Amino acid sequence: MTDVSNSESKASGGWYRDPSQWCDLLAIAGASIPLPLVLTRIDIIAFDANRSIRPFLALIALALVVGIGVANAVAASRSRRVVALATGALALGFVDIGEPRWVTLGVLALIASSAATVLSHAVAIERAQTQRFVGSALTVGSASVGVAAALAYGTWSPVVDWGVVTAVGGVALIVAGALGWSQPDTTAVTSTFDPRLVAREADGRPVAEVVKRPIGLIAFLAIGLWPMAAAQIRSDSVVGPRYPMLTLVGGAIGALVIGGLGHLIDSRRSDTTSRLVQTLHATVAIGALSALAGITSHTLVGAATGWGIAMACLGAAFVFASGIVSCDPSPIGRAVAVGRVIGRVLLGTALGLVASGIAEPRHHTWWLTIAAIVVLHQSIRRLRRLTVVDLESAAEPVVSAVGSTRSRDKALLDVRRLDSGYGALQVLFSVDLAIAPGEVVALLGPNGAGKTTLLRAIAGLHPTWSGRVQYGGVDLAGLDAAGRAGAGLMLISPEAAVARPLTVDDNLRLFASTLSLAEMRAARERAFDTFPKLKERLRQTAGTLSGGERQMLALSRAVMLRPRLLLIDELTLGLSPAAIADLGPAIRRLNDEGVAMVIVEQSTAVALSLAQRAVCIERGAIVADFPADELRAQPDLIRAIHLDGMSSVLANKAAS
Amino acid sequence: MMWAVALGDFDITTGGVALGLFTGSTYALLAAGLVLVYRSSGVINFAHSSIGLLGAAFMSLAIQQYGIPYWLAFAVGVLVSAGAGAATEVVVVKPLSSSPKVIPMVAMLGLSTFFVVLSLALNPDGLSGEAFPQPAGMPTGSIGSLLITKPYAAQGIVAPLLLLGLGVFLWLSKTGLAIRGAAANPDVASMSGVPPRTMMVWSWALAGAVSAVAAMFILPTVGVVTPEALGPELLLRGLAAAAIARFSSFGVAVAVALAIGVVEQIMTTNDGAKGWIEIVILAAVALALAAERQRGRKAAEPWTQVGAPHRAPLRPLSVAIAVIAVAAAATVPMYANASDAVNATLVIAVAIVGISVNLVTGLGGQLTLAQFALGGLAGAVSIRAAADDIPFPIAVVCGAVIAGAVSALIAIPSLRVRGPQLAVATLSFALVTSAYLLDQGWLLGTRQSPSRPSGSIGGIDLASGRGYYWVALAALVVVLLLVRWIRRTAFARNVVAVRDNEDAARAMAVSAVSTKLQLAFAGGLVAGIGGAIYAHAYTSLSSANFPVALSIDAVTVAVIGGLGSLIGPVLGAAYLVGLPLFLAPPAEARAGIAGIWLILVTQQPRGITGLFDAIRNRMRPAVSIDEAHETHLEREPFSSDRPSGRLLDVETVTRRFGSITAVEDASLTVDAGEIVGLIGPNGAGKTTLFEIVSGFTRPQSGRVIFCGRDVSRLGPTARARLGIARSFQSAQLFPSLTVLETVLVALGSSHDERRARQLLDEFGIAEYRGVQVGSLPTGLRRVLEMTCAFASSPTLVLLDEPTAGLSSTEREKFGDSVLTWRERTGVGIVIIEHDLPVLTRVCDRLVAMNLGRVIANGTPAEVVSHPDVVASYTG
Incomplete structure (x- = not known):
């Protein structure tokens, strides 16, 4: 991550000497200040306008709010987002009421939102570079600008010379946006927004580049939205179909050019993916917003076309974006991600349509604003989660602690450089683990070494900080735990064993949720075949079963669903030897059927009796990797796992 | 038929x-x-x-x-x-x-x-x-x-x-x-x-x-x-x-x-049964609460991000801002008309009730929905008293004290259960109050005309709407100062300790019951002041002025402003109550006002003050470690009565949870000055044995004898007072207290800050005394747990996995300090630990458990090579 060192070297000078910082600031200011004014104007138009076109105008307003939301939500920290979104909603609602003092209040709120955006950005820069004085000056300065602007606007009320505002604002925006977009991301600023990064910094470990600040997006939005807004303003109280159509075409062309250009430039850089995603997002946003503008034409054909373009644009671009994010040649991962995103987009659109249709024209803005903000905010969250994927391309072979090199070509599971933990506490440190199909691996280590966390992270039940998990050649980053289980990657652990308040019968039915009725019957038969005892306990609540029976029930999930890879955590915890003896054959049988396994067991002997390979983990790192037979032959090493510490014993051996 | x-x-x-x-x-x-x-x-x-x-x-x-x-x-x-x-x-x-x-x-x-x-x-x-x-x-x-x-x-x-x-x-x-x-x-x-x-x-x-x-x-x-x-x-x-x-x-x-x-x-x-259904429901809910048994362990809630009370030292700047704000607020009657002044008074009254919510919910972590109902009671009492020519301030205080007492009364059913049930009980109380109680002849009856204090300031009569505003403002200032003081006392520390981690607090001899009751009283008292101010602001008053919705608004006000912050409720009241009162918005704007604060709260659970804090934190470094590192304090000698003889005798205790036997016929003895290590695989019953000794769990059979006394029937707080100190595996402590405050809680009634600093110094964590426990790394938290365990001069210390998550040098240091403290104080120590090298160095004796039973007992060397012990690990 070369950017990190770059920005560190920059940090030694004042931030103000770095033009990119200024550009960022300018771009954000440009994006945030005039837009609210435009919004106000549109809403005043909506208030004066003909009843029948109000819903459509409201949709434009909605689109604009979405735009501001995108700009703020993607780029900013939590508090900045809140300020922007909340005041945006407040303002829009007040403006809708249409009385002068409420309009003024709304405008004030919007300006405050803009000022807050600028301010927090300034402070963020300042903090990252520890230039306290400059930051304070900036803060005070931008605050007073905000207040002055608010006062001016309040005095003049809604009758301002829009021509001047348009000209000045437009030029400023385009310049700032273009400059901002052309500058590389600054990681130093980004890191202050991400608590995970700060936490790890405090831990003394290097900060990885996880989050990108898509400054380009804001600039794009600013550029793309401006002509549309200008068109709206000039058309004043009568909105004809001509200007929006112009806007649509202009916006689309602009988006294409900018997007294509961005792609060309980006493709020459080493760190392409995240910027590519940003470019896409921007293109999508502009295209979609322009298309939405198209529907203001109040002929049926125009509206239909507008919606059609909007939907297609959104859908297609999201597909493209998520395809990049999942970054896998295999169709499964992409299809899953894409399907989910499309579904959400369509849902949001449908919701908007229904709401606008049903609502009273007079009251719609409140609804739509709040609904829009909410839908938008949620989808942005999802999107951000999807884009936060560490996409390293290096594929060097992994060398295990004992020096053997394993081929990863045919691995069923391939965990690479996995970091994870809880809060500020890192538990897993760059864990590498590969499991071949049908292989049983015992994961050994003392308490607190990170075994459980590793298994949960692989199963998707615990978030990973960085690194990646590939399963059958597919990156699992976009797939949740249920999806992974559906794909045959399953965990049985003390927490994820059985649903205690449910009966045994209900548990078995729950396990078979994804199966058809016929499959379920066969699966149940298999379970009863393996554990006949369960059949006698069908009506009993799972919580009242004995420990051994409960684990049988838990294991019957694997028997029923036949995963490709089964992760087992402490299956025999607290069980009597007799109960353990009941479970062993079932596990072996599963393995004979081709199920690969990772087994964590308190009892090393039990684990080794089942496994072909043993991997030792200590303080969150893999320290050794043996064939199981080899380890079984060395009792001193087995003892070391729990009692003396494997790494020290290995070091001693190497020394002697 | x-x-x-x-x-x-x-x-x-x-x-x-x-x-x-x-x-x-x-x-x-x-x-x-x-x-x-x-x-x-x-x-x-x-x-x-x-x-x-x-x-x-x-x-x-x-x-x-x-x-x-x-x-x-x-x-x-x-x-x-x-x-x-x-x-x-x-x-x-x-x-x-x-x-x-x-x-x-x-x-x-x-x-x-x-x-x-x-x-x-x-x-x-x-x-x-x-x-x-x-x-x-x-x-x-x-x-x-x-x-x-x-x-x-x-x-x-x-x-x-x-x-x-x-x-x-x-x-x-x-x-x-x-x-x-x-x-x-x-x-x-x-x-x-x-x-x-x-x-x-x-x-x-x-x-x-x-x-x-x-x-x-x-x-x-x-x-x-x-x-x-x-x-x-x-x-x-x-x-x-x-x-x-x-x-x-x-x-x-x-x-x-x-x-x-x-x-x-x-x-x-x-006929004639108006409000009785609410009473029946209240009684039923209270009975159901009282009948509920505590099941399982209470999981500590992640309070740090919300309730963390901000205790910045008074700086000249903040004093100046406060004075200017109060002075500015005091000028309102000079230019406002009567109706605006009354509106402002109502905002202040709601703010005061909001502050009381902040005590109970923000500080104590219990959701209460009855604060305005309590205020209504106080208002009624205060009106009655004032009508009997009792001076205004005394009438208000009478009402407030009664509200406090009632508040403590309705808190009783919730003492044993922690959870949402208190909310239900208080909600039904609020409904009873507005539907039945306030209508009674001895309270508000059908209608009352409250009196106001006499006198005038600058030609404005205090009994007028404009003049009364000053009275309300004065009450607000008094309440703010009062609450500010409460938040700095040892009592507030205990409240936060109980909220953050009730088990750990009880292990440090803090009584959860009395703490909660006192808090409920304080909350009721403050709510009572607010309610009385509110009641006297009206010229004509009935139970309709105290709708349940206001009790809910009071909670909302506290949350919008920021739970746990002092000034938050005032801001929240200005937004939630003031905005509609002064701007008289149309219905849809009211929906919008509600929608906006919802967005605010989902994004920034600490409300408006949380937003301010976020901005301020950006400007300052996040962790403020006390820079003035003081010189080493002198070591005070410990009390001369060193314990001697047999400290602990656990006689064949058995504890079953359902079908699982966690501990079976286990016995354990500890002598004064002895360090005993307790080992065994996961699920062997080690922690359960600790729970039995410290009183968190009662064994089904067997006895626990401590210093010759049978303590089997005592609870954890009582045992902590007798001298059994323990640490917890999770080392959670109290995430929102600072290091120094945590030690002060552990020190108990003495509250000797000098002593606390000395202890921190001896354990080498003095420079972190101003840091919140929640933001401490695990290693330091373990050290702090040790400090707390030794702070109360105990006779027996139980340490549960004290080195989990520590680096090897920290483990070394841990061993040293255990040995030092044993030397100095002569206490008995039991350590649950998986790190055998540390145990063998420190312990005089090891006890190994497996499947709930003690399988070996002897010197470390004996136990580690005992075939059963090796088998229990390797299977």
């Missing part, structure tokens, strides 16, 4: 009972929805009935404006509510899932207001009983003298069918099973390919749909529709049923709801 029973003045007729069962089954629908939601998200859905109302508003609109047939519109309404329910989960509940459960519940309260206002804005005329559409195609008839109208017939026919349908769906269908499975254990559901998130949304949608049906059948039977009747009152019936069923059993909830319906019907058919 007709029958009628006369019970005193009460007539009980078949018709009444039948009608009661009809309405009861509608309440049962509400209750079932509440249970469903609680089971899946652990949140009490206070917006439950308002979500239903939204659907009902849509239905009414569809029928009256668009002429859609009844049952089609019914389906539309149900769908709308289902959507609103699902949206609630996605938008509000999920984002807040990592906050303390209080926050989503408060958000639900706000959402409730939002939905009610929205429904009224959407359909202002169509929601009252007369205008609301009657169910089509329902039979009418009569039972005895009672006429069964269409809505009642629908309640009697459709509601039970729907209940049945809900049961069939949940228990027999695949989706129903998935919903229950995801609620029971999300991990298992995930691992079966069922996404628990989706199922959670489903259950919220289902609950929303069910509540819509309830609202559609109840609305045609009520007369005047007020936000009150639609919100809390309707909800309370379902809520009480769900609470008595402990939010877990559908069957119990349905049965209780039916009973409530019957009782209510009998009450209403008998």
